């Protein structure tokens with residue numbers, strides 16, 4: 001009997017209990033719920049297919065390492081890590097399909113694209129394999145197609161950035177947005193939170209993708225500065241690497257980041273906090289990547305037949321000054 005079938009046999013009772021108690025998976029717990037305990041006890045490991053993005057920048061490295069550390073053999077898991085080939089969704093769909101054919105117990109998905117997942121998600125559903133979305137959502141967001149989505153709140157995080165900008169420029173100012181790749185759920189949500197919050201007296205001069213890249217952001221922003229005779233006072237960069245690229249462009253133009261141009265970034269990696277401490281960035285909003293334990297709790301709860309929250313928000317903090325960044329740096333884990 002497969003490990004999943006075994007859990008389904010146990011889950012008959014657990015499900016009744018869960019329904020009565022309305023148990024939902026919660027973040028930050030230990031990984032000692034029935035599945036991993038049974039797995040650890042019986043020696044059978046719970047097999048989990050991780051359809052991942054792969055190398056993309058500091059945030060992604062921290063997130064994927066944390067997932068691999070959390071779904072360890074010591075915690076009762078055999079994690080099969082499948083990073084995308086050069087960010088290509090087809091390679092992810094191939095890996096996802098192979099995991100279904102292999103009959104893994106659960107699948108984790110960090111999608112390189114937001115659309116195009118319906119058919120494989122339906123196949124996983126037919127095979128009764130729980131799918132947990134990590135970080136990236138899917139469009140259209142049909143939440144019947146997956147067990148749970150775990151991520152920090154992109155809309156709230158970008159709204160907090162806009163709130164800070166409103167306080168910095170009470171009469172508004174000219175700004176530029178450096179976006180991630182078009183169409184991603186995180187990009188759409190970061191635009192949504194920012195646009196809904198930024199003051200009406202602000203002027204968006206440009207919004208352009210720099211594909212999460214420092215080099216591309218430097219080149220894109222250099223062009224924008226030239227086209228606007230350096231008359232840009234604010235940059236909303238949707239990740240740290242692009243914000244650091246914008247800072248390089250500002251310095252190349254003979255301007256001072258932090259005073260001539262204030263740069264906001266999202267992620268909260270060490271390099272961004274070091275830049276904030278040095279005054280090269282002005283506001284850093286964490287997009288907390290360390291939610292591996294939460295993902296373990298969700299997978300264990302799903303395999304034990306418990307009810308699981310559809311949308312699990314990972315707490316994140318913001319940093320708005322060199323002093324805040326300096327104070328946080330010694331304890332940063334990524």
Ligand code: AHR
Nearest residue numbers: 056057059135186212239
């Ligand atoms: O989906 C999260 C985004 O992807 C991060 O903000 C960015 O750094 C990563 O590449």
